[in-house]
Amino acid sequence: MISIQNYINGELLPAKTQKTLPIYNPSNGQIYAQAPDSNEVDVKIAVDVASSAYEVWSKSSIEFRSSILMKISDLIEENLEVLARAESMDNGKPLWLAKSVDIPRAASNFRYFAHAITQFNSECFENLSNNSINYTLNQPLGVVACISPWNLPLYLFSWKIAPALAAGNCVVAKPSEVTPMTAFLLSELCIKAGMPPGVLNIIHGYGPSVGEAMTSHPKVKAISFTGSTRVGSAIAEIAAKSFKKVSLEMGGKNPNLIFADCDFDEMLRTTVRSSFANQGQICLCGSRILVERSIYDKFKNAFVEKAKSLKVGHPDDPETRVGAIVSQAHFEKIKSYIEIAKTEGGQISCGGNVVKLEGYEEGWYFQPTIIEGLNQQCRTNQEEIFGPVVTIQPFDSDEEALNNANATEYGLSATVWTQNLTRAHRMARDLEAGIVWINTWLNRDLRTPFGGVKNSGMGREGGMEALRFFTEPKNICIQL
Numbered sequence: 442m443i444s445i446q447n448y449i450n451g452e453l454l455p456a457k458t459q460k461t462l463p464i465y466n467p468s469n470g471q472i473y474a475q476a477p478d479s480n481e482v483d484v485k486i487a488v489d490v491a492s493s494a495y496e497v498w499s500k501s502s503i504e505f506r507s508s509i510l511m512k513i514s515d516l517i518e519e520n521l522e523v524l525a526r527a528e529s530m531d532n533g534k535p536l537w538l539a540k541s542v543d544i545p546r547a548a549s550n551f552r553y554f555a556h557a558i559t560q561f562n563s564e565c566f567e568n569l570s571n572n573s574i575n576y577t578l579n580q581p582l583g584v585v586a587c588i589s590p591w592n593l594p595l596y597l598f599s600w601k602i603a604p605a606l607a608a609g610n611c612v613v614a615k616p617s618e619v620t621p622m623t624a625f626l627l628s629e630l631c632i633k634a635g636m637p638p639g640v641l642n643i644i645h646g647y648g649p650s651v652g653e654a655m656t657s658h659p660k661v662k663a664i665s666f667t668g669s670t671r672v673g674s675a676i677a678e679i680a681a682k683s684f685k686k687v688s689l690e691m692g693g694k695n696p697n698l699i700f701a702d703c704d705f706d707e708m709l710r711t712t713v714r715s716s717f718a719n720q721g722q723i724c725l726c727g728s729r730i731l732v733e734r735s736i737y738d739k740f741k742n743a744f745v746e747k748a749k750s751l752k753v754g755h756p757d758d759p760e761t762r763v764g765a766i767v768s769q770a771h772f773e774k775i776k777s778y779i780e781i782a783k784t785e786g787g788q789i790s791c792g793g794n795v796v797k798l799e800g801y802e803e804g805w806y807f808q809p810t811i812i813e814g815l816n817q818q819c820r821t822n823q824e825e826i827f828g829p830v831v832t833i834q835p836f837d838s839d840e841e842a843l844n845n846a847n848a849t850e851y852g853l854s855a856t857v858w859t860q861n862l863t864r865a866h867r868m869a870r871d872l873e874a875g876i877v878w879i880n881t882w883l884n885r886d887l888r889t890p891f892g893g894v895k896n897s898g899m900g901r902e903g904g905m906e907a908l909r910f911f912t913e914p915k916n917i918c919i920q921l
Contacts, residue, residue: 443474445621447483447645448628450490451638456646457482462618467533467765468756470803476621479646481654484613487642488660491584491611494639499581499609503558506607510555512634513627517548517595520630524623528594529756531622533765533805534719536756543596547623550599553887554907558607561908572921579912581609582662582686586655588648588676589624590668591617591767592722592827598624601665602641604907613642613661615652619768621645648672656680663687663911667724670825670851670896677899688900688910690724690892692825693853696846697727698868701736703858704880709740713747715856715882717809720763721829722771725854725876725883729822730833731842737835741813744833745791748809753796755804763829765804772805775828779810782821787812787832817848825851839864847873853893856882875901 445464446453455461456477464474477483498506517524524547525539534543565576587601598616605612616624628643644651652672656664656679663686666676670691680687697715699708715727732740754761766772779793792808810830815821822832836842846855854876857868869877875893878884885891891903900910 442472443622445474445476445625445645446628447477447479447487448625448631448641448643449483449487450642451632451636453628456480457486462646464531464619464621465768466530467767468530468804469801470769470805473530474622476618476625476645478650479644480650483644483646484651484654484658487613487644488584488655488658490639491613491642492660494637495581495583495611498611498637498640499583501609506609507555507559509634509636510551510603510607513630513636514548514551514555516630516634517544517551517627520626521545521548524595524626527622527626528620529764531620532591532594533756533767535758535761535764537759537761538719538764543593547595547599549887550596551603554603554607557604557905557908561608561905573918574921575916575918578915578917579608579908580915582911582913583610584660585610585612585663585665585911586658586661587612587614588652588655588664588666588668589614589616591619592719592724594620595623595627597667598627600902601667604902605665605911606641608908608911610663610911611640611642613644613655615644615646615648615655618645618647652676653679656685659683661685665902665910666690673898686910688892688902690898690902691896692851693724693726693893693897694729694823694825694849694851695725695727695854695856695874696872697730697856698842698846698858699730699732699736699740700842700857700859700861700864701733702860704860705736705739707880708858709743709747711882712744713751716831717748717751717763717829718883720766720807721831722767722827723883727856727882728826728831729846729849730831731836731845732833733842734835734837737833741790741833745811748791748811751809753798753806753808755798755801763806763809765806766828767805769805771828772807775807775826775830778821778824778826778828778830782812782815782819782832785819785821786814787819787821788814790833792829817845823849839868843868843871850896851893852895853897854878
């Protein structure tokens with residue numbers, strides 16, 4: 442049994458209550474670790490030490506902060522195998538995926554912001570009409586809260602804390618209580634990297650006891666959150682009362698628009714991936730597939746065949762393409778939506794069933810599932826399932842495709858498959874989404890802004906947008 446601990450003031454500590462919460466291995470449904478069941482007492486201690494550390498960290502040189510982040514990046518790469526195995530065991534994702542995507546991206550996040558902070562410029566304006574000069578300083582905020590989800594645990598955890606630290610803030614961070622292992626291992630790497638005590642503090646526990654204490658603490662100046670729209674809405678309400686800065690990346694019900702003139706083979710390969718990668722547990726997965734009617738049957742037959750060929754298996758198996766669902770609660774949620782879809786008149790073209798692996802019968806495995814015959818207003822097409830479940834619907838015109846794509850309360854991402862340049866630009870302009878991919882998917886550049894519209898989010902992260910979020914501009918005017 443592995444004992445996970447909090448990281449406060451440079452030390453690894455249990456919760457003050459000495460209580461723990463169970464951590465499950467999704468591949469077999471068994472408890473394999475215990476994490477601190479922390480509360481507002483642990484949060485208060487972490488915020489206080491972060492406040493004390495802020496005076497020194499915020500005034501440290503950019504070069505020093507950059508060097509610490511670079512050391513962490515190097516240590517992540519050196520420990521790729523250990524971290525990937527921990528991520529796979531904790532989350533249920535295939536080990537090869539954690540090795541090739543999650544852990545390398547976490548290292549890249551630290552490395553990118555270690556460099557980006559050295560290029561984060563102030564502005565200066567000369568005003569000859571009144572003989573004055575204005576210049577702007579980008580100053581850190583103080584203590585900030587970072588709350589990350591369970592689907593890409595270290596990937597998204599590092600995405601938040603790296604720019605916050607680079608900008609000179611001190612951080613109190615909470616990983617998901619479902620997948621805390623790699624955040625704990627990161628704590629150990631931060632100690633090895635020489636992170637000054639109190640600069641980064643990682644508190645484990647449930648959202649209502651830890652997350653709420655973090656977001657409502659008067660010394661916390663900003664909150665970066667990725668998770669459900671329900672929780673994001675609650676955080677926004679708390680933050681509004683004390684005028685905290687908030688960045689929220691929440692749910693998605695992303696459309697995938699497939700036109701008849703697309704590169705069919707490339708589209709099919711990518712659509713299989715965008716539907717079922719990470720068991721469909723990526724906020725950017727295309728869960729509503731809209732297909733031009735003239736190629737609908739061709740697409741459906743090919744897509745179903747590809748989906749049926751995907752191996753549902755143990756995360757350690759290199760042939761596995763669909764691993765275990767992250768938790769029993771989420772597993773039950775996915776199953777419930779299959780029944781909802783059936784009552785709404787949906788036809789299951791592929792999957793829809795639980796998978797029992799020999800030797801891992803208690804694990805949480807589910808078939809890649811394709812549903813057709815539903816309208817855009819039904820619950821299956823309106824609510825985020827966040828699993829290996831997609832719907833497919835035909836359309837007859839560009840206008841119908843666009844209207845159907847925009848017909849949800851979400852607006853995180855969209856994908857468009859077409860060789861028509863005019864159509865591509867028009868769709869990209871008119872789709873209600875923060876990110877639009879043309880003839881590709883999940884093709885990310887760390888310099889670009891990331892976030893959604895409508896109920897998918899508020900604010901932008903990534904690149905210089907993240908550094909702007911974690912700083913406050915101050916204008917200074919000098920009369921010459």
